Amino acid sequence: MKQLLGVINLDHELDHLNELTYFRCGAAVPFASRYRLIDFVLSNMMRAELESVGLFVRRKYRSLMDHLGDGKSWDMNRKHGGLFILPPDWNDPTDTSLGDLQHFHNNLDFFKRASAKYIVHSGSQHINTIDFQELYSYHLEKGADVTLVYKKIDHLEPEHDPCLRLEVDEDGNVLNIHHEKNHPNIYMEMLIMEKELFLEQVEYCIAHGESYFFRDAIQKRRDKLKIAAYEYTGYHAVINSVASYYKNSMKLLNHDEYTDLFHDNQVQTKIKYEAPTRYLESANVSNSLVANGCIIAGTVENSVIFRGVQIRKGARVVNSVVMQKCVIEEDAVIENVILDKDVQLSRERILVGDSKRPFVIAKSSKM
């Protein structure tokens, strides 16, 4: 779909995942045994065959850059277009732009060079499997200036609190955008609009000393725009806290959730050349997701195990998330724990967190 230009804007995403975001931005947090949060939006964009994708980053993006490389894993290493990682380095003394508008202003060339007529804007905290082509058709059909994507949530959870809500009429037009906590229509931080209109809005906002594209160009000026709403009904998870990270990781052990996320939607990630996982004679695994390259001799229950993890004989991993290359020695026990990458847990060590507030162990710790 050469008509679409992808914009992934990480500017306003707060790194609220404590230990997991000490050294990386939220988009680079590992999720679902072998992915990082950014993989889901990038894979959606890949499936819709967008011409180019610009990724606006500001802080702690080293591990994100390492993960993305030249975009090959998402088929975005192209002669024309492909993946552009756009960090905020720019020193124009006359530049008066603020907030995420600064990104757009500083990278006008990225927008102008692309032949695509429409932009699709997204963050990385809402994990979903949206079909951008369908969104595009819907947008054209509605003849709207902007189409916003929302998900109607039956049971609101604490992680939905920071999300904006859309009030939508029967014809799918947005009546209001607000923060009322009990409203079920969660704005998924995804929108589609014509590129020219987008750039006009950016210019206007900068001229008026504004700083935040969505708030100032869309929310505040909603009377001046025809705003449509697109209801997304597939898999959806918001990852904006340790609690929501843990809860949604555990939810993937429910087979319906796993199927919703992965069935028919190939999610791409950086390739690691790991061997298949080896279960030793003493292994005892149930209700768990396990990536490749692991060697499992112990017990694993209700857990999410990333690539290259070693769980030795007698060790027990229960209700936990164990990231890449962790080693859990003989007879160690973890329960309700999130171990970040490369954690080594020595023999007979016991760590028990609370199911509501899991214990998080920072990257490369030796315990």
Add this chain to the structure above:
Amino acid sequence: MKKKEMVAMLLAGGQGKRLKGLTKSIAKPAVYFGGTYRIIDFPLSNCTNSGIDTVGVLTQYEPLVLSSYIGIGSDWDLNRKNGGVFVLPPHEREDGSNWYRGTADAIYRNLKFVDQFDPEHVLILSGDHIYKMNYNAMLQYHLERKADCTISVIDVPLEEASRFGILNTEEDLKIYEFEEKPSKPKSTLASMGVYIFKWDVLRRALLDDGEESHSSHDFGKDIIPSLLSKGKAMYAYPFEGYWRDVGTVASLWEANMDLLSDNPPLNLNDPSWRIFTRNPNQPAQYVAPGAKVSGSLINEGCIVRGEVKHSVLFYGVEIGEGSVITDSVIMPKVKIGKNVRIHKAIISENTVIEDYMEIGTDRENEDEILLIDNRSKKRKSVPAKTI
């Protein structure tokens, strides 16, 4: 082209008839192994890990899967500006068109390919063995002895020696005789089909052999004996690691089973010697509540609800509740229903096994490895025969 010290030529044209249904539509080197690999991943990864960046892959039988699998070689880091991997099928020339008549003929017909890199040495490999080997260490050995040809050998039990090409050597491992499958072997040094030749020596020998009308154009039968008779300096290079010829259904099954012990003789988890492969990019494997998995190798994309014991599962395999899989190799995207019993079998790619099927549980011949694909699925509760 920049001059290369050594170019590898990988013989991947064979059909591998003894692998039966597994090579019905793919060449032997493309056959699956070890839960995620194809056989050819081993020599290709050995090249990459040994610092050899120029590899010609000689194909003939059913090349499509193999050549699309190799692609531009990026999975093995062989997508290079100078060098890289090249798939070399037989081609028509001014003097006519011919299939490759033998292993030596395949190289003979690609002299121009090798010549463009002007290498000092050529490494000849075959695409049907499972092993991890540092070819660079072998090259150093070859250089130290100023050899014209170095042949990698493995010590085999005397009673098995007559299945191999056997090298008879002096004490310093200088070869004086080569016997192809001797009935009374004089030594236990079996050729692994890994040769390093000085390119100018091999080039001359290939040109002579190419003219020879009653030659079978084979390295073992023609080139090596002829070089020996000319008194060339030929040495055996002893290799001590794990090496398996996986040319038959039984040996392929055995080599898969070798990966399942608690300390397998072939370590696939060594970060300093990775085996690279085309990644199918599947979500993590899911082991359901009530499932039992032990002594097994399982790839991503599998969903296990039953019991898997001492078996190898490739990607995308689904195993239903109540099913028990033992001592088996299940190839990619096989769907196994509920309450199925499978024992000592290889189930080939994309096969669907219906609920309550029993395969290999009531066998007469314990040594036989059953090979099952979609055509043999109708057999219920009876041991399906090898096809």
